[in-house]
Amino acid sequence: MHKIFYPTLLILLLGGTSFAQTVTMRAAPQDDAPTISRHIYGHFAEHLGRCIYGGFYVGDTSNIPNREGVRLDVVAALRDLKIPNLRWPGGCFADTYHWKDGIGPKEDRPSILNVWWGNVKEDNSFGTNEFLNMCELLDTEPYLSANVGSGTPQEFADWIKYTNHPAGTSPMPSLRAEYGREEPWKVKYWGIGNEAWGCGGNMRPEYYADLYRRFATYASDWNNTDGIYKIASGASGGDYNWTKVLMENIPKNLIDAIALHHYSVIDWGNKGSAKEFTEEQYFATMAEALKMEEFVAKHVAIMDEHDPEKKVDLFVDEWGGWYDVEPGTNEGFLYQQNTMRDAMIAGTTLNIFNNHADRVKMANLAQAVNVLQAVILTEGEKMLLTPTYHVMKMYAVHHDATLIPLEFESPTYTHDGESLPAISASASRDSSGNVHISLVNIDAGKAHTIELDVAALNLGSLTGEILTSAALQDHNTFERPDHVKTAPFTGATLRNGKISLELAPFTLVVLKAGE
Ligand code: AHR
Numbered sequence: 001m002h003k004i005f006y007p008t009l010l011i012l013l014l015g016g017t018s019f020a021q022t023v024t025m026r027a028a029p030q031d032d033a034p035t036i037s038r039h040i041y042g043h044f045a046e047h048l049g050r051c052i053y054g055g056f057y058v059g060d061t062s063n064i065p066n067r068e069g070v071r072l073d074v075v076a077a078l079r080d081l082k083i084p085n086l087r088w089p090g091g092c093f094a095d096t097y098h099w100k101d102g103i104g105p106k107e108d109r110p111s112i113l114n115v116w117w118g119n120v121k122e123d124n125s126f127g128t129n130e131f132l133n134m135c136e137l138l139d140t141e142p143y144l145s146a147n148v149g150s151g152t153p154q155e156f157a158d159w160i161k162y163t164n165h166p167a168g169t170s171p172m173p174s175l176r177a178e179y180g181r182e183e184p185w186k187v188k189y190w191g192i193g194n195e196a197w198g199c200g201g202n203m204r205p206e207y208y209a210d211l212y213r214r215f216a217t218y219a220s221d222w223n224n225t226d227g228i229y230k231i232a233s234g235a236s237g238g239d240y241n242w243t244k245v246l247m248e249n250i251p252k253n254l255i256d257a258i259a260l261h262h263y264s265v266i267d268w269g270n271k272g273s274a275k276e277f278t279e280e281q282y283f284a285t286m287a288e289a290l291k292m293e294e295f296v297a298k299h300v301a302i303m304d305e306h307d308p309e310k311k312v313d314l315f316v317d318e319w320g321g322w323y324d325v326e327p328g329t330n331e332g333f334l335y336q337q338n339t340m341r342d343a344m345i346a347g348t349t350l351n352i353f354n355n356h357a358d359r360v361k362m363a364n365l366a367q368a369v370n371v372l373q374a375v376i377l378t379e380g381e382k383m384l385l386t387p388t389y390h391v392m393k394m395y396a397v398h399h400d401a402t403l404i405p406l407e408f409e410s411p412t413y414t415h416d417g418e419s420l421p422a423i424s425a426s427a428s429r430d431s432s433g434n435v436h437i438s439l440v441n442i443d444a445g446k447a448h449t450i451e452l453d454v455a456a457l458n459l460g461s462l463t464g465e466i467l468t469s470a471a472l473q474d475h476n477t478f479e480r481p482d483h484v485k486t487a488p489f490t491g492a493t494l495r496n497g498k499i500s501l502e503l504a505p506f507t508l509v510v511l512k513a514g515e
Contacts, residue, residue: 023423025408025452027435036428038084038399039362040353041392042143044318046091047126048117048371049333055369055378056134057126064381069126070134073383074369077376078138081389082396085189087143087317087364088131092116092199094191095149099159102127104179116199118332129176132163132185141189143317143364148193148215148233149201156192157218163187164226189362191317192216193233195261197242200233205245208233212246216254224253231315234259235299237291243299247306257313257361260299263322263372264289264345274323274336275475279444282341282472283415285321286442289345290420292319293352300359313361316353320366320373320388321345334371338386339475340484340506342373343467346391347424347440347508350398354426354438357403365392377476384481387474390467394486394510397436401428404435404457413443423448423503435459437511441503444472448503455497459513462499464489468507 045051060069067075089097093116101110102124109124135142144163146156161172164184168174173184192215194200196208203211212232220226232255235242246258265271266284277285296314303312321342322334329335346365353360365388369376375389404427412419422443429435435457441448466489474484489509492501503509 021411022449022451023408023411025406025425025450027427027452027454027457028405028407029456030403030405033403033405034358036354036357036398036401036403037361038082039141040350040357040360041083041396041399042085042087042317042362042364043078043083043368043375044087044091044364044366045368046371047089047093047097047114047122048091048367049330049335050370050378051367052126055371055376057130059125067137068133069130070137071378071383074376074378075137077383077385077389078140078368081375081392082399083138083140083368084399085141085143085362085364086135086138086368087145087191090116090145090194091318092195094145094194095147095151095200097147098151098155099128099147099162100155103129103162103175117334118330120332128159128163129179129181132187136185142185142187143189143191143362144187145191145194146215148196148211149199153215153218156215160187160190160219160226160228188227188229189231190219190228191231191233191259195236196233197236197239205242206249209246209249212250213254216250229256230254231257231259231317234261234315234317237262237295238298240298240302243302247303247312252307252311255312257315258299258303259315259317260295261318262292262295262316263318263320263366265322271323274321274326275339275473277341277473279415282444283413283418283420285341286344286348286420287418289321289348292316292349296352296356296360300356303359310359314359316360316363318364318366319349322372336372337475338374338377338388340387340469340472343387343391343484343508344440344442344506345373346388347395347438348442350391350395351424351426351438351440354398354403354428355405379478382478384476384478386476387467387484390484390486391508394465394467394508395438397430397434397510397512398426398428398438401430401436403428406452411448413446415444422446423450433515435513437499437513438508439503439511440508441505443505445505447505450499450501450503452499453497454494454499454513457513458515459494461514462492462494462511464492464509464511466507466509468504472506
């Protein structure tokens with residue numbers, strides 16, 4: 001057993017025996033507790049496989065109900081999730097994307113090859129206008145990833161003018177008006193490159209820092225009148241030197257956030273099936289997912305050293321589980337099923353982000369539809385919601401709520417002589433005074449009893465919602481779309497300032513307690 005304390009919730013791999021036991025937790029409200037930004041619950045849509053084409057966009061001649069080609073079933077499901085932002089157009093695709101290919105009359109748009117993802121034809125029928133209009137339909141904030149790897153500062157600056165400047169002020173906004181959109185969309189979030197250490201240009205951090213400074217300079221004017229929020233391409237996992245070099249070399253007036261990417265992959269050469277896996281593979285996936293705690297804590301420590309006032313945010317703008325593609329599907333399309341294992345990844349990862357809400361201000365699950373750890377899968381006109389969707393929906397109660405730090409000692413989940421913390425948790429109070437506590441037991445075999453001291457919170461009523469299933473491998477199919485779903489949870493009691501409940505194996509519960 002080991003101690004877990006906010007804010008340095010250490011994920012340790014310890015040996016020892018796992019046995020069901022009582023976990024004692026204490027809610028420790030803090031005067032200066034941060035707000036959990038709703039943007040932590042963000043999503044990502046790349047021109048990859050069937051994410052955009054077939055997933056979001058079917059074209060306006062499709063029989064699938066759509067508005068200007070965008071699927072209305074997907075829009076309704078994502079609006080229900082209250083998705084706060086959507087990152088586009090990549091990913092690796094972004095650093096080969098020239099946005100001017102995707103504007104104007106569709107018949108005049110050039111086709112290109114999507115070299116990163118299956119070498120398939122990209123006809124550019126879904127471009128800037130289509131994406132930004134779709135964000136309005138979704139009621140979500142766009143986050144655009146600009147091409148640094150193979151683009152120019154001029155192309156970047158032109159894109160900002162096209163999307164943000166009033167018509168008539170320069171050629172780009174006038175072009176926008178000519179293409180049917182008079183009012184600018186006013187895009188705030190701009191990524192300057194993606195994975196610059198890899199598909200975004202294979203750069204050294206020193207070189208990227210200089211290039212970033214050059215691109216960032218042309219985003220706006222001296223005073224950043226356009227209010228552009230600039231995000232630097234960040235490290236992969238534990239590459240702390242990347243963050244250090246960027247923090248040392250980019251002036252604070254040119255940067256608002258640094259990104260971080262981490263995927264839960266067992267072995268890049270043998271990722272394993274998304275839905276047929278052993279406990280050993282499950283344990284290994286969770287070990288990878290829980291590394292997020294260490295990565296975030298250590299990148300934050302470096303940022304704290306160079307920016308103690310926390311002016312620069314950390315955006316984990318790609319995260320999630322990554323397995324082999326579903327048999328018979330295109331290797332380059334990254335289409336995978338989504339099981340209770342993915343629900344465990346989502347629940348624990350979102351708790352980590354909540355608990356680091358003072359620096360983690362945005363995160364983007366990869367990816368929204370039909371790619372990697374998707375919240376939605378489609379097949380022709382059919383659509384299903386994955387277990388990860390349900391987690392995101394249960395956790396939406398934390399959007400813009402005030403963090404309530406939790407202190408507790410987690411029992412271990414032990415497999416084959418290695419251990420992980422079995423219990424993950426986070427809590428917050430929303431603007432109506434309701435307290436929400438999200439609890440996850442990742443243990444594949446043991447239930448754990450939780451005793452949460454909430455005396456300091458003055459709580460009355462208690463309700464809850466649960467996501468659980470008979471097997472870790474359970475998932476939703478187009479034939480059985482509701483196999484894994486949420487249900488009301490009545491197994492918790494609140495007595496004398498203490499909440500008690502039992503958390504079954506691989507189960508997730510979100511409690512709501514009112515005053
Ligand atoms: O999400 C899939 C890919 O993973 C993205 O394009 C890239 O940024 C990352 O390597």
